[in-house]
Amino acid sequence: MQIAAPTKARPGDKVAVVSPSFAAPGVAPAVHEQAMRRLADVTGLVPVEYPTTRRVGASARGRAADLNAAFADPEIRAVLATIGGEDQITVVPHLDANAVRADPKPYLGYSDNTNILSWLWSNGVAGFYGGSTQVQLGPGPGLDACHRDALLAALLTGGRLEVTDPGESEDVGREWADPAALTEYGEREPTQPWAWSGPDRSVTGRTWGGCIEVVQWILTAGRFATDPAVLAGGVLLLETSEDLIPAQEFGWILRSLGERGMLEAVDAVLVARPPASDLERRRDAVERAAHRDAQRDTALAVLGRYNPDAVVCIGVPFGHTRPQWILPYGGQVTVDGALQRVWADYD
Secondary structure, eight states, X not given: OOOBOOOOXXXXXXXXXXXXXXXXXXXXXXXXXXXXXXXXXXXXXXXXXXXXXSOTTOOHHHHHHHHHHHHHXXXXXXXXXXXXXXXXXXXXXXXXXXXXXXXXXXXXXOGGGHHHHHHHHHTTXXXXXXXXXXXXXXXXXSOOHHHHHHHHIIIIIOOEEEEOOXXXXXXXXXXXXXXXXXXXXXXXXXXXOOEEESOSOEEEEXXXXXXXXXXXXXXXXXXXXXXXXXXXXOEEEEEOOTTOOOHHHHHHHHHHHHHTTHHHHOSEEEEEOOOOXXXXXXXXXHHHHHHHHHHHHHHHHHHHHHOTTSEEEEXXXXXXXXXXXXXXXXXXXXXXXXXXXXXXXXX
Protein backbone atom coordinates (compact mmCIF):
# COMPACT_ATOMS: atom_id res chain seq x y z
CA MET A 1 0.00 0.00 0.00
CA GLN A 2 1.36 3.41 -1.01
CA ILE A 3 1.47 6.02 1.77
CA ALA A 4 2.28 9.65 0.97
CA ALA A 5 4.50 11.57 3.36
CA PRO A 6 2.99 14.99 4.15
CA THR A 7 4.92 18.08 3.14
CA LYS A 8 6.65 19.81 6.06
CA ALA A 9 5.68 23.26 7.24
CA ARG A 10 8.10 26.19 7.42
CA PRO A 11 8.40 28.86 10.12
CA GLY A 12 5.74 31.49 9.56
CA ASP A 13 3.25 29.01 8.08
CA LYS A 14 -0.22 28.60 9.55
CA VAL A 15 -1.26 25.46 11.42
CA ALA A 16 -4.82 24.47 12.23
CA VAL A 17 -5.69 23.69 15.85
CA VAL A 18 -8.91 21.68 15.96
CA SER A 19 -11.07 19.69 18.38
CA PRO A 20 -12.41 16.73 16.40
CA SER A 21 -13.53 14.98 19.61
CA PHE A 22 -13.77 16.81 22.95
CA ALA A 23 -13.39 20.61 22.91
CA ALA A 24 -11.08 20.80 25.93
CA PRO A 25 -10.11 24.44 25.19
CA GLY A 26 -13.69 25.43 25.97
CA VAL A 27 -13.36 23.89 29.43
CA ALA A 28 -9.83 25.05 30.26
CA PRO A 29 -9.04 28.11 28.11
CA ALA A 30 -5.99 29.17 30.15
CA VAL A 31 -4.24 25.87 29.46
CA HIS A 32 -5.19 26.10 25.78
CA GLU A 33 -3.94 29.66 25.40
CA GLN A 34 -0.63 28.78 27.02
CA ALA A 35 -0.37 25.86 24.59
CA MET A 36 -0.91 28.20 21.65
CA ARG A 37 1.80 30.57 22.86
CA ARG A 38 4.23 27.70 23.33
CA LEU A 39 3.39 26.21 19.95
CA ALA A 40 4.16 29.52 18.25
CA ASP A 41 7.32 30.13 20.29
CA VAL A 42 8.81 26.65 19.82
CA THR A 43 7.92 26.08 16.17
CA GLY A 44 7.63 29.57 14.68
CA LEU A 45 4.26 28.51 13.25
CA VAL A 46 1.02 30.49 13.49
CA PRO A 47 -1.86 28.64 15.21
CA VAL A 48 -5.30 29.09 13.63
CA GLU A 49 -8.44 28.14 15.57
CA TYR A 50 -11.74 27.08 14.02
CA PRO A 51 -15.39 27.52 15.05
CA THR A 52 -15.53 24.27 17.05
CA THR A 53 -12.04 24.39 18.57
CA ARG A 54 -13.53 25.73 21.84
CA ARG A 55 -17.17 24.75 21.32
CA VAL A 56 -18.11 22.01 23.78
CA GLY A 57 -20.85 19.78 22.39
CA ALA A 58 -20.35 20.74 18.75
CA SER A 59 -21.98 18.37 16.26
CA ALA A 60 -20.03 15.74 14.38
CA ARG A 61 -20.81 17.56 11.12
CA GLY A 62 -19.55 20.84 12.55
CA ARG A 63 -16.28 19.31 13.71
CA ALA A 64 -15.87 17.58 10.36
CA ALA A 65 -16.49 20.88 8.56
CA ASP A 66 -13.58 22.44 10.45
CA LEU A 67 -11.30 19.53 9.54
CA ASN A 68 -12.33 19.68 5.89
CA ALA A 69 -11.69 23.41 5.82
CA ALA A 70 -8.24 22.93 7.32
CA PHE A 71 -7.32 20.08 4.98
CA ALA A 72 -8.49 22.07 1.94
CA ASP A 73 -6.89 25.43 2.82
CA PRO A 74 -3.51 25.77 1.04
CA GLU A 75 -2.33 28.24 3.67
CA ILE A 76 -2.73 25.64 6.43
CA ARG A 77 0.40 23.47 6.46
CA ALA A 78 -0.37 21.15 9.41
CA VAL A 79 -3.33 20.12 11.56
CA LEU A 80 -3.07 19.56 15.32
CA ALA A 81 -5.75 18.07 17.55
CA THR A 82 -6.24 19.69 20.94
CA ILE A 83 -7.10 16.36 22.62
CA GLY A 84 -8.94 13.08 22.08
CA GLY A 85 -12.37 12.09 23.36
CA GLU A 86 -14.77 9.26 22.59
CA ASP A 87 -16.97 10.05 19.58
CA GLN A 88 -14.65 10.90 16.71
CA ILE A 89 -15.91 7.77 15.00
CA THR A 90 -19.05 9.81 14.16
CA VAL A 91 -16.94 12.54 12.53
CA VAL A 92 -15.07 10.34 10.06
CA PRO A 93 -18.02 9.69 7.69
CA HIS A 94 -18.24 13.43 6.98
CA LEU A 95 -14.57 13.91 6.02
CA ASP A 96 -13.45 14.78 2.49
CA ALA A 97 -10.84 12.31 1.25
CA ASN A 98 -10.17 14.30 -1.91
CA ALA A 99 -8.85 17.24 0.10
CA VAL A 100 -6.29 15.21 2.04
CA ARG A 101 -5.12 13.35 -1.04
CA ALA A 102 -4.71 16.56 -3.02
CA ASP A 103 -2.58 18.28 -0.38
CA PRO A 104 -1.20 15.91 2.28
CA LYS A 105 -0.20 17.79 5.43
CA PRO A 106 0.90 16.54 8.85
CA TYR A 107 -1.91 15.57 11.23
CA LEU A 108 -0.98 15.15 14.89
CA GLY A 109 -3.13 13.50 17.56
CA TYR A 110 -3.57 10.35 19.60
CA SER A 111 -6.20 8.46 21.63
CA ASP A 112 -9.57 9.04 19.89
CA ASN A 113 -7.60 10.56 17.01
CA THR A 114 -6.75 6.97 16.08
CA ASN A 115 -9.99 7.27 14.07
CA ILE A 116 -8.72 10.11 11.87
CA LEU A 117 -5.17 8.78 11.62
CA SER A 118 -6.42 5.38 10.46
CA TRP A 119 -8.77 7.11 8.01
CA LEU A 120 -5.86 9.14 6.62
CA TRP A 121 -3.78 5.95 6.39
CA SER A 122 -6.56 4.21 4.48
CA ASN A 123 -6.55 7.15 2.06
CA GLY A 124 -2.82 6.86 1.51
CA VAL A 125 -1.67 9.72 3.76
CA ALA A 126 0.70 9.36 6.72
CA GLY A 127 0.28 11.22 10.02
CA PHE A 128 1.79 11.31 13.50
CA TYR A 129 0.58 9.57 16.64
CA GLY A 130 0.84 12.01 19.54
CA GLY A 131 0.88 15.71 20.18
CA SER A 132 -2.27 16.79 22.09
CA THR A 133 -1.89 20.53 22.62
CA GLN A 134 -4.09 20.45 25.74
CA VAL A 135 -2.07 17.70 27.43
CA GLN A 136 1.47 17.90 26.09
CA LEU A 137 1.93 21.62 25.32
CA GLY A 138 -0.27 23.66 27.64
CA PRO A 139 0.19 22.23 31.14
CA GLY A 140 3.30 22.33 33.29
CA PRO A 141 6.46 24.43 33.18
CA GLY A 142 7.18 23.73 29.51
CA LEU A 143 7.59 21.10 26.80
CA ASP A 144 9.39 17.89 27.66
CA ALA A 145 12.62 17.55 25.66
CA CYS A 146 11.67 14.39 23.77
CA HIS A 147 8.24 15.80 22.91
CA ARG A 148 9.78 19.03 21.67
CA ASP A 149 12.26 17.14 19.47
CA ALA A 150 9.55 14.91 18.00
CA LEU A 151 7.17 17.84 17.48
CA LEU A 152 9.76 19.81 15.53
CA ALA A 153 10.68 16.74 13.46
CA ALA A 154 7.04 15.95 12.68
CA LEU A 155 6.11 19.49 11.71
CA LEU A 156 9.26 21.08 10.33
CA THR A 157 12.57 19.30 10.08
CA GLY A 158 11.95 15.62 9.41
CA GLY A 159 14.93 13.36 9.96
CA ARG A 160 15.54 10.24 12.03
CA LEU A 161 15.46 10.26 15.82
CA GLU A 162 16.15 7.52 18.33
CA VAL A 163 13.15 6.94 20.59
CA THR A 164 14.62 6.87 24.08
CA ASP A 165 13.21 6.57 27.56
CA PRO A 166 13.11 9.88 29.47
CA GLY A 167 13.54 8.07 32.79
CA GLU A 168 10.38 9.47 34.36
CA SER A 169 6.69 9.49 33.57
CA GLU A 170 3.33 10.78 34.72
CA ASP A 171 -0.07 9.25 34.13
CA VAL A 172 -2.05 12.44 34.62
CA GLY A 173 -1.28 16.11 35.16
CA ARG A 174 -2.82 18.66 37.52
CA GLU A 175 -6.51 19.37 37.21
CA TRP A 176 -6.91 22.11 34.62
CA ALA A 177 -8.92 24.29 37.04
CA ASP A 178 -5.94 24.39 39.40
CA PRO A 179 -3.70 27.41 38.62
CA ALA A 180 -0.72 25.13 39.32
CA ALA A 181 -1.60 23.23 36.13
CA LEU A 182 0.07 26.05 34.21
CA THR A 183 3.40 25.77 36.02
CA GLU A 184 3.76 22.29 37.54
CA TYR A 185 3.93 18.75 36.23
CA GLY A 186 1.73 15.99 37.57
CA GLU A 187 3.10 13.31 39.85
CA ARG A 188 6.09 11.73 38.11
CA GLU A 189 7.81 8.46 38.91
CA PRO A 190 10.80 6.56 37.54
CA THR A 191 10.13 4.37 34.51
CA GLN A 192 11.00 0.70 34.21
CA PRO A 193 13.20 -0.91 31.52
CA TRP A 194 11.40 -1.82 28.31
CA ALA A 195 10.54 -5.50 27.85
CA TRP A 196 11.69 -7.18 24.64
CA SER A 197 10.76 -10.46 23.01
CA GLY A 198 11.12 -12.14 19.65
CA PRO A 199 14.18 -12.68 17.46
CA ASP A 200 17.40 -10.68 17.58
CA ARG A 201 16.82 -8.88 14.30
CA SER A 202 16.04 -5.38 13.09
CA VAL A 203 12.69 -4.50 11.52
CA THR A 204 11.91 -1.31 9.61
CA GLY A 205 8.32 -0.91 8.56
CA ARG A 206 5.35 1.41 8.23
CA THR A 207 3.19 1.84 11.29
CA TRP A 208 -0.50 1.41 11.94
CA GLY A 209 -2.53 0.97 15.14
CA GLY A 210 -3.03 3.39 18.02
CA CYS A 211 -5.25 3.28 21.08
CA ILE A 212 -6.38 -0.35 21.26
CA GLU A 213 -9.89 0.51 22.50
CA VAL A 214 -10.37 2.78 19.46
CA VAL A 215 -8.81 0.21 17.12
CA GLN A 216 -11.55 -2.14 18.30
CA TRP A 217 -14.20 0.49 17.40
CA ILE A 218 -12.67 0.99 13.95
CA LEU A 219 -12.79 -2.73 13.24
CA THR A 220 -16.33 -3.06 14.58
CA ALA A 221 -17.46 -0.19 12.33
CA GLY A 222 -15.89 -1.91 9.30
CA ARG A 223 -13.44 0.90 8.60
CA PHE A 224 -10.35 -1.15 7.99
CA ALA A 225 -9.32 -3.08 4.88
CA THR A 226 -10.64 -6.63 5.05
CA ASP A 227 -7.28 -8.16 4.13
CA PRO A 228 -4.72 -7.91 6.96
CA ALA A 229 -2.00 -8.46 4.36
CA VAL A 230 -1.91 -4.66 3.94
CA LEU A 231 0.00 -4.65 7.25
CA ALA A 232 2.63 -7.11 5.99
CA GLY A 233 6.11 -6.19 7.18
CA GLY A 234 4.80 -3.29 9.23
CA VAL A 235 5.12 -2.14 12.82
CA LEU A 236 1.97 -2.28 14.96
CA LEU A 237 1.55 0.53 17.53
CA LEU A 238 -0.64 -0.31 20.52
CA GLU A 239 -1.50 1.60 23.69
CA THR A 240 -4.30 1.94 26.22
CA SER A 241 -6.21 5.00 27.37
CA GLU A 242 -6.99 6.65 30.70
CA ASP A 243 -9.98 4.30 30.98
CA LEU A 244 -7.42 1.93 32.55
CA ILE A 245 -8.86 -1.24 31.06
CA PRO A 246 -7.68 -4.36 32.92
CA ALA A 247 -5.05 -6.63 31.43
CA GLN A 248 -7.67 -9.28 30.72
CA GLU A 249 -9.69 -6.93 28.51
CA PHE A 250 -6.51 -5.74 26.78
CA GLY A 251 -5.69 -9.38 26.10
CA TRP A 252 -9.14 -10.10 24.69
CA ILE A 253 -8.87 -7.25 22.18
CA LEU A 254 -5.33 -8.28 21.28
CA ARG A 255 -6.51 -11.86 20.82
CA SER A 256 -9.20 -10.64 18.41
CA LEU A 257 -6.53 -8.88 16.35
CA GLY A 258 -4.67 -12.17 16.29
CA GLU A 259 -7.71 -14.11 15.17
CA ARG A 260 -8.19 -11.62 12.35
CA GLY A 261 -4.63 -12.25 11.17
CA MET A 262 -3.37 -8.76 11.97
CA LEU A 263 -0.73 -9.83 14.50
CA GLU A 264 0.66 -12.46 12.16
CA ALA A 265 0.98 -9.90 9.35
CA VAL A 266 3.31 -7.45 11.09
CA ASP A 267 7.02 -7.87 11.71
CA ALA A 268 7.23 -5.79 14.89
CA VAL A 269 5.01 -4.48 17.68
CA LEU A 270 5.49 -1.49 19.99
CA VAL A 271 3.32 -1.42 23.10
CA ALA A 272 3.29 1.83 25.07
CA ARG A 273 3.83 2.35 28.76
CA PRO A 274 0.20 2.35 29.95
CA PRO A 275 -1.36 4.85 32.34
CA ALA A 276 -2.21 3.21 35.66
CA SER A 277 -3.97 6.10 37.43
CA ASP A 278 -6.34 8.95 36.61
CA LEU A 279 -7.76 11.95 38.45
CA GLU A 280 -10.37 9.80 40.20
CA ARG A 281 -8.39 6.59 40.71
CA ARG A 282 -5.18 7.56 42.46
CA ARG A 283 -3.50 4.18 42.78
CA ASP A 284 -0.40 3.77 44.91
CA ALA A 285 2.99 2.78 43.49
CA VAL A 286 2.46 -0.94 44.12
CA GLU A 287 -0.94 -0.93 42.38
CA ARG A 288 0.42 1.05 39.42
CA ALA A 289 3.29 -1.36 38.98
CA ALA A 290 0.93 -4.35 39.18
CA HIS A 291 -1.31 -2.85 36.46
CA ARG A 292 1.64 -2.32 34.12
CA ASP A 293 3.18 -5.72 34.85
CA ALA A 294 -0.13 -7.48 34.14
CA GLN A 295 -0.55 -5.71 30.80
CA ARG A 296 3.07 -6.45 29.84
CA ASP A 297 2.74 -10.14 30.66
CA THR A 298 -0.55 -10.36 28.77
CA ALA A 299 0.93 -8.67 25.71
CA LEU A 300 3.94 -10.99 25.70
CA ALA A 301 1.74 -14.07 26.04
CA VAL A 302 -0.75 -13.15 23.29
CA LEU A 303 1.83 -11.82 20.84
CA GLY A 304 4.01 -14.88 21.45
CA ARG A 305 1.07 -17.13 20.62
CA TYR A 306 0.09 -15.41 17.35
CA ASN A 307 3.47 -14.21 16.06
CA PRO A 308 6.57 -15.50 17.87
CA ASP A 309 8.69 -14.16 15.00
CA ALA A 310 7.71 -10.54 15.62
CA VAL A 311 10.16 -8.21 17.34
CA VAL A 312 8.24 -6.86 20.34
CA CYS A 313 9.08 -3.94 22.62
CA ILE A 314 6.85 -3.01 25.56
CA GLY A 315 7.01 0.17 27.64
CA VAL A 316 7.80 2.75 24.97
CA PRO A 317 6.73 6.29 26.04
CA PHE A 318 4.04 7.16 23.50
CA GLY A 319 0.28 7.62 23.76
CA HIS A 320 -1.28 8.31 27.17
CA THR A 321 1.86 9.20 29.06
CA ARG A 322 4.09 12.20 29.60
CA PRO A 323 6.88 12.77 28.57
CA GLN A 324 5.52 11.57 25.25
CA TRP A 325 7.20 10.71 21.97
CA ILE A 326 5.23 11.54 18.82
CA LEU A 327 5.61 8.57 16.44
CA PRO A 328 5.07 8.30 12.68
CA TYR A 329 1.69 6.84 11.70
CA GLY A 330 2.05 5.33 8.25
CA GLY A 331 5.67 6.45 8.29
CA GLN A 332 8.61 4.25 9.15
CA VAL A 333 9.83 3.03 12.52
CA THR A 334 12.80 0.74 13.13
CA VAL A 335 12.60 -1.79 15.98
CA ASP A 336 15.96 -3.45 16.55
CA GLY A 337 15.67 -6.56 18.70
CA ALA A 338 19.41 -7.21 18.62
CA LEU A 339 20.43 -3.76 19.85
CA GLN A 340 17.16 -3.26 21.76
CA ARG A 341 16.73 0.23 20.32
CA VAL A 342 13.97 2.06 18.43
CA TRP A 343 14.22 4.79 15.78
CA ALA A 344 11.53 6.87 14.10
CA ASP A 345 11.72 8.48 10.66
CA TYR A 346 9.87 11.81 10.46
CA ASP A 347 10.41 12.58 6.75
